Amino acid sequence: MLIYFDYAATTPMSEHALTIYVKAAKNAFGNSSSLHDVGDISARTLTASRKVIANIINGYEKGIYFTSGGSEANIVAVQSLLNGIQNNKHIITTATEHSSLHTFFKMLELKGYHVTYLHPNHQGVITPDQVQHALQKDTALVSIQHGNSEIGTINPIEDISLLLREKKIIFHSDCVQTFGKIPIDAKHIDAISISGHKIYGPKGVGAAYINPSVLWHPLIPGTTHESGFRPGTVDVPAIAAFATAASDISLEQKLLYDHFVSLRNQLIELLAPYHDKISVINTRFPHTLPNIIPLLFKGIEGQYVMLEANRFGMAISTGSACQVGMQAPSRSILAIGYNEQQAKQYVRISLGKDTTSTHIEKLSKVLINIVENFRK
The missing domain is CATH 3.40.640.10 (Type I PLP-dependent aspartate aminotransferase-like (Major domain))
Known part of the structure; x- marks a missing residue:
């Protein structure tokens, strides 16, 4: 599953x-x-x-x-x-x-x-x-x-x-x-x-x-x-x-916000040793939704990462579902200063109320495995 x-x-x-x-x-x-x-x-x-x-x-x-x-x-x-x-x-x-x-x-x-x-x-x-x-x-x-x-x-x-x-x-x-x-x-x-x-x-x-x-x-x-x-x-x-x-959800809003912050921080920490290969785009942005974590994979297209993650049981995306299939790099990534090649290396992780710390740990292992195997 x-x-x-x-x-x-x-x-x-x-x-x-x-x-x-x-x-x-x-x-x-x-x-x-x-x-x-x-x-x-x-x-x-x-x-x-x-x-x-x-x-x-x-x-x-x-x-x-x-x-x-x-x-x-x-x-x-x-x-x-x-x-x-x-x-x-x-x-x-x-x-x-x-x-x-x-x-x-x-x-x-x-x-x-x-x-x-x-x-x-x-x-x-x-x-x-x-x-x-x-x-x-x-x-x-x-x-x-x-x-x-x-x-x-x-x-x-x-x-x-x-x-x-x-x-x-x-x-x-x-x-x-x-x-x-x-x-x-x-x-x-x-x-x-x-x-x-x-x-x-x-x-x-x-x-x-x-x-x-x-x-x-x-x-x-x-x-x-x-x-x-x-x-x-x-x-x-x-x-x-x-x-x-x-x-x-309005009753759970504060609890869920804190939950997402915790999971986001966990993923960032787990990926930190691989920061030269996997970078989190918005860690320096002070005003962000903690449930959305944008990643760039150096030298690997996001589409490949998404398909490989799916093969290992992880459903992630390459951006807004309303733009998937247009074969164009993310407008948002381009707008904040990245070039087209970098924008095509973008992957989005988005969290929900059922996401757990164990899920984050498994995800980090899959993403790291994808990067290491791709280099080989």
């Missing part, structure tokens, strides 16, 4: 979330927009779930819009916000955003928007000063991720938000990787995106939050579901399971 080290890509559903999903599928199967009693059960389940998510992010209940996942939350939130902004055509984002937003911003450029892609500093972070210097008279929106999925760096989104609020510029942040890992205070941000399957909830469900004071217009006019935010019958059982997983 494989030992799983790819929790940043997706997590297994928790038993509690599964139980609630089955219960909701049996009892809250009605269309939440239907006016009869069966629909009312679903509507009340939906309302309760909305309250749970809003409380966790310190947001307003009526600002929560459920989606089919983080990618849809990103795209629909940004486009809906842009729809509410007239004339201004400048957008600021980063070179390290998730592929859902990176490709979407590239498409917006073809539609007449001018997009500035900020590169992180030497610590992998986007600073408020960088945002300040990139602002233009016609800046419509800024979208900067909270936590990076490939190198784990955390951006100071509250500080950036304060800067933008003074200038009355809309700010969106992709919080998919940080939701459930570190605190998020949506009161300081105009819009955020989150997902269920990163926190032991179901796939195919996420949410966008837009502060009710912020103007937006629907992606598709005339849409009725989720207050016009998106079309399609709402998946109430999945949303109930998402809210359950979110509630559970």
Whole structure:
């Protein structure tokens, strides 16, 4: 049986979330927009779930819009916000955003928007000063991720938000990787995106939050579901399971954070004697998610390391699952100063609540074995 080290890509559903999903599928199967009693059960389940998510992010209940996942939350939130902004055509984002937003911003450029892609500093972070210097008279929106999925760096989104609020510029942040890992205070941000399957909830469900004071217009006019935010019958059982997983992980957040720090330190220590062959990219970055550990294997492509690790019973990755198969080096690794050859030597280890010290010890032995056998 494989030992799983790819929790940043997706997590297994928790038993509690599964139980609630089955219960909701049996009892809250009605269309939440239907006016009869069966629909009312679903509507009340939906309302309760909305309250749970809003409380966790310190947001307003009526600002929560459920989606089919983080990618849809990103795209629909940004486009809906842009729809509410007239004339201004400048957008600021980063070179390290998730592929859902990176490709979407590239498409917006073809539609007449001018997009500035900020590169992180030497610590992998986007600073408020960088945002300040990139602002233009016609800046419509800024979208900067909270936590990076490939190198784990955390951006100071509250500080950036304060800067933008003074200038009355809309700010969106992709919080998919940080939701459930570190605190998020949506009161300081105009819009955020989150997902269920990163926190032991179901796939195919996420949410966008837009502060009710912020103007937006629907992606598709005339849409009725989720207050016009998106079309399609709402998946109430999945949303109930998402809210359950979110509630559970928020209670465990501090304990899990400390758990990840301990495991991360253990892996770094075990690999230290081989630092000339295996380097941990973000050990000098002070603001990082401890559950994401990016490695570079000197002279060995990450794809080879991943396949060999899989052969020895370890499931690791070569970066964001949404970019695997594109045959391109990690944009995040390139953005922090590595060249293309080095970026192709990148491997990501990501930890979960079921990861143990024994798992880390076994992983280190496999990685060291791969390096030593490759040299031979």
